[in-house]
Amino acid sequence: MVFPVRNGLPSFGLRVSTVWLGLLLAFAWFVSKFELDFSIVFDKLPNLLGWELTTDGALQGVPLTLLVSVGAMIVAVLLGLLSALGKISSSAVAYGLATFYTSFFRGTPLLVQILLIYLGLPQLGPVPAAIPAGIAALSLCYGAYLSEIFRASIVAVDPGQWEAGEALGMHRRTILARVILPQAIKSSIPSVGTMFISMLKDSSLVSVMGLWEIMFLAQSYGRSSYRYMEMLLAAAVIYWGLSIVLEVLQAHLEKRLHGHT
Amino acid sequence: MALVEARGIHIHFGSNHVLKGVDFSVEAGQVVALIGRSGAGKSSLLRALNGLTPIDAGEVVVDGVALQSGYRDERRLRELRARVGMVFQRFNLFPHLNVLKNVMLALRTVKSLPQDKAKVLAVEALEKVGLATRSSAFPHQLSGGQQQRVAIARALVMSPKVLLCDEITSALDPELTSEVLAVVRQLAAEGMTLVMATHEMGFAKEVGDSLVFMLDGRIHESGSPAELFARPGTMELARFVGAMAVA
Numbered sequence: 216m217v218f219p220v221r222n223g224l225p226s227f228g229l230r231v232s233t234v235w236l237g238l239l240l241a242f243a244w245f246v247s248k249f250e251l252d253f254s255i256v257f258d259k260l261p262n263l264l265g266w267e268l269t270t271d272g273a274l275q276g277v278p279l280t281l282l283v284s285v286g287a288m289i290v291a292v293l294l295g296l297l298s299a300l301g302k303i304s305s306s307a308v309a310y311g312l313a314t315f316y317t318s319f320f321r322g323t324p325l326l327v328q329i330l331l332i333y334l335g336l337p338q339l340g341p342v343p344a345a346i347p348a349g350i351a352a353l354s355l356c357y358g359a360y361l362s363e364i365f366r367a368s369i370v371a372v373d374p375g376q377w378e379a380g381e382a383l384g385m386h387r388r389t390i391l392a393r394v395i396l397p398q399a400i401k402s403s404i405p406s407v408g409t410m411f412i413s414m415l416k417d418s419s420l421v422s423v424m425g426l427w428e429i430m431f432l433a434q435s436y437g438r439s440s441y442r443y444m445e446m447l448l449a450a451a452v453i454y455w456g457l458s459i460v461l462e463v464l465q466a467h468l469e470k471r472l473h474g475h476t
Numbered sequence: 477m478a479l480v481e482a483r484g485i486h487i488h489f490g491s492n493h494v495l496k497g498v499d500f501s502v503e504a505g506q507v508v509a510l511i512g513r514s515g516a517g518k519s520s521l522l523r524a525l526n527g528l529t530p531i532d533a534g535e536v537v538v539d540g541v542a543l544q545s546g547y548r549d550e551r552r553l554r555e556l557r558a559r560v561g562m563v564f565q566r567f568n569l570f571p572h573l574n575v576l577k578n579v580m581l582a583l584r585t586v587k588s589l590p591q592d593k594a595k596v597l598a599v600e601a602l603e604k605v606g607l608a609t610r611s612s613a614f615p616h617q618l619s620g621g622q623q624q625r626v627a628i629a630r631a632l633v634m635s636p637k638v639l640l641c642d643e644i645t646s647a648l649d650p651e652l653t654s655e656v657l658a659v660v661r662q663l664a665a666e667g668m669t670l671v672m673a674t675h676e677m678g679f680a681k682e683v684g685d686s687l688v689f690m691l692d693g694r695i696h697e698s699g700s701p702a703e704l705f706a707r708p709g710t711m712e713l714a715r716f717v718g719a720m721a722v723a
Contacts, residue, residue, distance in 0.1 A: 379630075382528060382561070384586045
């Protein structure tokens, strides 16, 4: 393999890889001082990765985390867009709904929201199934954050774009849908990607609803085997891997849209 | 009645009184050049004519569609704008759409034309500005002059009764200015009604049927360009024309 050399230095990519490798080795050295025994991790890996269903036939581990996160991401984007539109709306009702929603769900802990939905709703009658309840809680919370991101990107689109559409006789909602939103959504992708990575990890909070996602399994196996650190590290590596996949997807999406600045 | 009639137009931006009672009319087929210093009210007058800036007093009537002060009915505004095209100083093309789709968007969404018909009209409009071969390019791949020509095609394709040009060459390098002015010259020759705010005095004189000199939110002097440039009726116009000639 030939490494391109510029100014007498190896390529930028190679130098970055070296830094990454050094940091990973330092971390491995740090962890190696814990006198860990990873055999338990390998025993439980099929459960963590969710290759097997639970004894009740339910999803567990990675597939469950992915199902809850991806489901919540989709709903959160819709909620975020809707409430962002509410915030730029001239309707007092839409504005009031949108601002109350974002204020409440950004201003209270996610765990409280999850418990309100899981323990509060049954007081009214319906007992929510755990997975839809988890998706609902996560998407309500993240939709509130996304609404601010979307609102800011909508406002950041050049006002000349609105004027061009209006001067052509276009309906305001057509301008919004065909001119403003495509540009706003594109510029919001980096922030939305960050939110999704954050949500992936916050999805562990739905374990209080009895969902056996990655963190829940890691903690319970760790406790029962007295190999807590090993299981937590395994969970960390899995989350990190999933996050890297999301980062790559985000970079790919940005690149694909880059041609149409 | 004139194609475009503006009577007693006042516009305030907060405490800033930018139009102070402007009466203005344009006959069909006329080319009107608005001149004056920056801040004199040229842009505000143009933007009042298609309702982009709401007027605080007075009335605008274009081809029988009236826009009164304090009255902003969205449907009436769209009716007016169907008759009035506008080209902006900074082009304002849609950056996420290619050239063809920039020109087609309003045909599809305002006139609800089917894809194939809209495309035929859009290509026709692009041919007129000499850019049919760049249909699939995105705005950022074009020069400023080309972008402005696409913006002209985008306005023309809606077949407006009058085209407003708001300093459409001010953001362009001198060598790109001429290609845009050539398109405008051709439109004028074809009998398009034009109202253009401009700093191109030579061009105003060449294609303008009438010249309107604005000063401090009012129309200070107007008349035939040849007449006004040769014998300005007021000191202010004489000074302005003199300054522009030197610059």
